[in-house]
Amino acid sequence: MLARRGDALTLALARCRRVWGGVAVFSAVLNLLMLAVPLYMMQVYDRVLTTGSVDTLLALTTLVAATLMVFGLLEASRGRVLTRAGAWLDRELGSPVLAGGVAAALRAGGGVSAQGLRDLATVRGYLGGPGVLPLFDAPWAPVFLGIVFLVHPVLGWIGLAGALVLFGCAVLNDLATRKKLTEANGAAVRSLNAADAAIRNADAIAAMGMLPALARRWGEAGGRGLDLQTAASDASGIISALAKVVRFGLQVAMLGVGAWLVLGHEMTPGGMIAAAVILARGLAPLEQLITSWRALVGARTAWRRLRELTDGGRDRGEGTALPRPVGRVAVEKVGYVPPGMREPVLRQVSLRLDPGDALGIVGPSGAGKTTLVRLLVGSLTPTAGHVRLDGADVTAWPDPDRGRHVGYLPQTVELFAGTVRDNIARLGEAEDEVVVEAARRAGAHEVILALPEGYDTLIGEGGVPISGGQRQRIALARAVFGNPALVVLDEPNAHLDADGEQALVEAVVGMCAQGVTVVLIAQRAGVMAQVDKMLVLQAGAATSFGPREKVLATLRRPAMTAEPAPARSPSP
Numbered sequence: 001m002l003a004r005r006g007d008a009l010t011l012a013l014a015r016c017r018r019v020w021g022g023v024a025v026f027s028a029v030l031n032l033l034m035l036a037v038p039l040y041m042m043q044v045y046d047r048v049l050t051t052g053s054v055d056t057l058l059a060l061t062t063l064v065a066a067t068l069m070v071f072g073l074l075e076a077s078r079g080r081v082l083t084r085a086g087a088w089l090d091r092e093l094g095s096p097v098l099a100g101g102v103a104a105a106l107r108a109g110g111g112v113s114a115q116g117l118r119d120l121a122t123v124r125g126y127l128g129g130p131g132v133l134p135l136f137d138a139p140w141a142p143v144f145l146g147i148v149f150l151v152h153p154v155l156g157w158i159g160l161a162g163a164l165v166l167f168g169c170a171v172l173n174d175l176a177t178r179k180k181l182t183e184a185n186g187a188a189v190r191s192l193n194a195a196d197a198a199i200r201n202a203d204a205i206a207a208m209g210m211l212p213a214l215a216r217r218w219g220e221a222g223g224r225g226l227d228l229q230t231a232a233s234d235a236s237g238i239i240s241a242l243a244k245v246v247r248f249g250l251q252v253a254m255l256g257v258g259a260w261l262v263l264g265h266e267m268t269p270g271g272m273i274a275a276a277v278i279l280a281r282g283l284a285p286l287e288q289l290i291t292s293w294r295a296l297v298g299a300r301t302a303w304r305r306l307r308e309l310t311d312g313g314r315d316r317g318e319g320t321a322l323p324r325p326v327g328r329v330a331v332e333k334v335g336y337v338p339p340g341m342r343e344p345v346l347r348q349v350s351l352r353l354d355p356g357d358a359l360g361i362v363g364p365s366g367a368g369k370t371t372l373v374r375l376l377v378g379s380l381t382p383t384a385g386h387v388r389l390d391g392a393d394v395t396a397w398p399d400p401d402r403g404r405h406v407g408y409l410p411q412t413v414e415l416f417a418g419t420v421r422d423n424i425a426r427l428g429e430a431e432d433e434v435v436v437e438a439a440r441r442a443g444a445h446e447v448i449l450a451l452p453e454g455y456d457t458l459i460g461e462g463g464v465p466i467s468g469g470q471r472q473r474i475a476l477a478r479a480v481f482g483n484p485a486l487v488v489l490d491e492p493n494a495h496l497d498a499d500g501e502q503a504l505v506e507a508v509v510g511m512c513a514q515g516v517t518v519v520l521i522a523q524r525a526g527v528m529a530q531v532d533k534m535l536v537l538q539a540g541a542a543t544s545f546g547p548r549e550k551v552l553a554t555l556r557r558p559a560m561t562a563e564p565a566p567a568r569s570p571s572p
């Protein structure tokens with residue numbers, strides 16, 4: 001079964017619904033217990049003060065004290081349940097959201113953003129925090145109003161009018177702020193993402209003095225968001241001040257009209273006090289809703305983005321495990337149109353490779369070479385045709401399973417924060433020998449030993465800085481780790497020196513001798529001397545495919561001959 005990730009979100013929410021069902025029950029009991037204090041007041045005024053009975057006072061006080069203890073316990077438990085529900089939601093959704101982010105980055109062709117995880121934190125913060133409680137308490141307002149009606153209908157009508165005005169304030173607040181807040185939220189996200197990109201490109205920014213321009217752009221995006229946010233806060237502030245005035249006014253009206261009714265002997269003083277307190281309690285959540293509206297809108301926007309992120313993605317985490325392939329590759333009339341584009345980047349590309357074949361792909365920058373190899377390793381799904389590994393469609397093959405049989409050196413190599421060993425072992429567990437063996441096969445063993453702590457050197461964020469060439473060699477070791485049946489190298493010699501190039505040539509020769517199918521893209525001729533088949537890509541179409549000598553004969557281009565040619569700079 002291929003599970004869709006969108007399901008994970010719905011499923012988690014459905015399971016959370018049970019937790020929130022529990023919170024709703026807690027809230028019901030808490031709201032009822034809240035009546036204890038006003039009822040106590042009423043009894044004290046009407047019974048104790050009129051009869052002078054100390055016994056009654058003691059009994060009532062004991063009763064209300066016990067009720068308050070239960071109230072305290074329930075209130076604390078409700079908070080604990082919410083916090084845990086939030087943390088649980090985070091754990092449950094963390095990996096589908098991360099996977100959704102990776103899938104979105106694949107679709108967009110790079111530029112991973114951690115926005116999904118930020119959104120998840122926002123949702124967790126809201127659902128697991130006190131901001132969500134007014135939503136559970138507000139539905140009890142009618143019950144409190146009903147009780148006020150029981151005390152005296154006139155007070156009930158005043159309360160109802162007040163409640164309607166407060167409710168109107170909440171609606172008005174939503175109308176006045178929702179659009180602004182959603183836009184402000186979007187602007188904040190854009191400016192955070194811009195900051196992310198800036199930090200990734202720190203080098204270029206510093207070298208070319210781009211910081212002032214960058215700061216200006218970033219400030220403009222952030223500034224628009226701030227303006228919108230300020231406007232929303234202003235509107236919200238006026239409305240919540242109005243709501244406060246209404247609530248205080250309501251209290252005055254309750255006491256004023258109440259006193260008048262008491263004087264007319266229509267009700268007791270205790271009833272008057274109790275009705276005022278009950279109404280205040282009952283309407284408080286409506287007012288809190290207005291103050292916490294911004295958090296609610298923020299959480300809802302974040303949730304929507306999460307849905308979009310995890311929807312329409314692919315999840316190939318599970319499926320029937322297939323046996324280890326021998327490395328037979330078949331590309332059948334493959335075409336690729338990037339999402340949102342009309343022109344295909346690749347059209348009608350076909351080729352076949354047998355185990356032990358080495359294929360060299362050449363062609364100008366932008367011809368679609370990288371796109372073709374991304375389709376080969378299954379990180380992109382073709383929009384037409386099929387890519388098969390040992391007869392099985394690579395896009396139908398579960399990722400972790402297929403990944404074991406495929407080695408890939410991307411054109412832009414980013415290593416993970418961790419040790420060299422972690423990076424070679426693809427962040428998993430591995431025997432020392434297997435890691436060293438992979439490094440040896442990639443010709444990276446000596447280079448790694450020369451690092452400060454050899455295989456245990458920390459690289460990536462916060463680690464030892466390493467050169468582009470060192471990075472490429474470690475990434476090559478990661479590609480050949482675990483003896484994959486198919487190894488795909490996208491411009492593996494772009495940053496290599498003569499030694500590195502020699503090591504690469506030996507690695508390719510060694511792999512082919514072992515029956516590994518190798519596909520490589522190279523702009524320089526050196527390593528091309530080792531391939532036995534070649535594919536020429538031009539503007540997304542395969543103009544020539546076949547044995548190397550034949551293809552070279554049709555090419556008649558000096559840079560593509562077997563003799564080392566002057567180095568050309570690689571395409572981006």
Ligand SMILES: Nc1ncnc2c1ncn2[C@@H]1O[C@H](COP(=O)(O)OP(=O)(O)O)[C@@H](O)[C@H]1O
Nearest residue numbers: 107108109338345365366367368369370371571
């Ligand atoms: N995700 C994408 N969205 C839009 N255009 C893309 C995407 N991926 C690749 N392209 C376009 O496809 C073309 C081929 O890119 P690429 O395969 O990287 O070429 P090469 O590796 O041969 O230099 C380029 O014009 C590039 O802009």
Ligand SMILES: [Mg+2]
Nearest residue numbers: 369370411572
């Ligand atoms: Mg490329």
